[in-house]
Amino acid sequence: MHLIDKTAKETFNRIAKEKNLLPIKVTSHYLKLVKEEYEALGHYRGPLYKVVYPTKERLELRIKNEVPDFVEDRTNMPSGLENILIHKYSQRALFLITDRCAGHCMYCFRQDVLSDSQGRPLPEIEQRLDRVLAYLKKHPEIKEIILSGGDPLNIPFLNLEQTFERIIKETSVTNIRIHTRNIVFAPKVLSEKICKLLAEYRVRIYLHIVHPYELEDEVGMAIERMRAHGVRMYGQFPILRGINDHKAVLARLLDDLDNLNIQVINLFIPDPISYSASFRLPMQRLLDLMDNLYWSTSSWVNGVRLVLDTPIGKVRREDIVDWDKEKAIITFQREGKNVIYHDFPQELDEASDEKTLLWKDQ
Ligand code: SF4
Numbered sequence: 001m002h003l004i005d006k007t008a009k010e011t012f013n014r015i016a017k018e019k020n021l022l023p024i025k026v027t028s029h030y031l032k033l034v035k036e037e038y039e040a041l042g043h044y045r046g047p048l049y050k051v052v053y054p055t056k057e058r059l060e061l062r063i064k065n066e067v068p069d070f071v072e073d074r075t076n077m078p079s080g081l082e083n084i085l086i087h088k089y090s091q092r093a094l095f096l097i098t099d100r101c102a103g104h105c106m107y108c109f110r111q112d113v114l115s116d117s118q119g120r121p122l123p124e125i126e127q128r129l130d131r132v133l134a135y136l137k138k139h140p141e142i143k144e145i146i147l148s149g150g151d152p153l154n155i156p157f158l159n160l161e162q163t164f165e166r167i168i169k170e171t172s173v174t175n176i177r178i179h180t181r182n183i184v185f186a187p188k189v190l191s192e193k194i195c196k197l198l199a200e201y202r203v204r205i206y207l208h209i210v211h212p213y214e215l216e217d218e219v220g221m222a223i224e225r226m227r228a229h230g231v232r233m234y235g236q237f238p239i240l241r242g243i244n245d246h247k248a249v250l251a252r253l254l255d256d257l258d259n260l261n262i263q264v265i266n267l268f269i270p271d272p273i274s275y276s277a278s279f280r281l282p283m284q285r286l287l288d289l290m291d292n293l294y295w296s297t298s299s300w301v302n303g304v305r306l307v308l309d310t311p312i313g314k315v316r317r318e319d320i321v322d323w324d325k326e327k328a329i330i331t332f333q334r335e336g337k338n339v340i341y342h343d344f345p346q347e348l349d350e351a352s353d354e355k356t357l358l359w360k361d362q
Helices: 006-016 028-041 047-052 056-060 111-119 125-138 157-170 192-200 217-228 247-259 283-296
Strands: 085-089 092-096 144-148 175-180 204-207 232-238 263-268 305-310 313-315 320-324 329-334 337-342
Touching: 006 056, 028 047, 085 125, 092 125, 125 157, 157 175, 157 192, 192 217, 217 232, 247 263, 247 283, 283 305, 305 329, 305 337, 313 329
Parallel strands: 092 144, 144 175, 175 204, 204 232, 232 263, 263 305
Antiparallel strands: 085 092, 305 313, 320 329, 329 337
16 A cells, blocks of 8 residues: 555646645655554544545535635735735734745645645745835734745745844834744754744744644654743644544643643634535534533633634634524624624534544554
């Protein structure tokens, strides 16, 4: 047997371009983890495998009302800053500083925007920064900038340093935040030098870690380097069917992150985007999972919030104003605006078993 399901890979490669899906990209570091998992399980249904490789289910399970870009990133990109800046909340903006990631996640919520830009290279990074700075100067109400992408820790050190320096010196921004998954794809990127830079500019780092087995030794060392430099670390991740959709996995991951001084803020409901059905769960199961976590774990584990990112901003269970269970349509309301969410059908749901998700512990 091969480490990768060849049939699924071939089908995926055929449709990826046409459907704007991110191509397969796995770092040697992550490949080691997948290999270990595959050797232990002997099949392609392990959680780490599903993070980076396409499965038959992902290719075949399609449901109605999937859209390429659920949060409507594109409608919040100012003119001239397409695929560079998203300005949705008045005080905060998101700078897509790069469209490249060290590895690609099959569940990526931003795959449409990212795969679109793969064929149309962005302007040079200096030009992108100049344009963003010009916009920030015209919008002094923006106090926080989130560097995202792609993975901001993929850009050269000097560009990163210059970006921090110029944002703080030339604009009204007082807070810089970085979202990264390089922590699990290429943990060595978080070198002493980078950690020092993050600490110098008091950058908050949001680490996207979706499974406890992603937290292996090298990742632990990178986190320890950040901690030693006093970098403020936060976490957020989606609840994904086949990857972490079990109370035991969520509790373990949240506990491990807490032990590493990472404060987890949000657990995300997966966006109903194209080819996302194999990762989605019905709302009722998501709420039950959260209740179970709440009833059976300590407050540092269950003090997280479950959110859905939508065109009107993040919404929570308390923002549900209507739930038509027969039609599987949920309406959320935020600041007087409504958004409709088409739930994942109960009958297509298959909860993952603990034995497969936590294969190392069996
Ligand atoms: S690293 Fe983040 S942006 Fe890149 S593919 Fe994964 S989820 Fe998407």
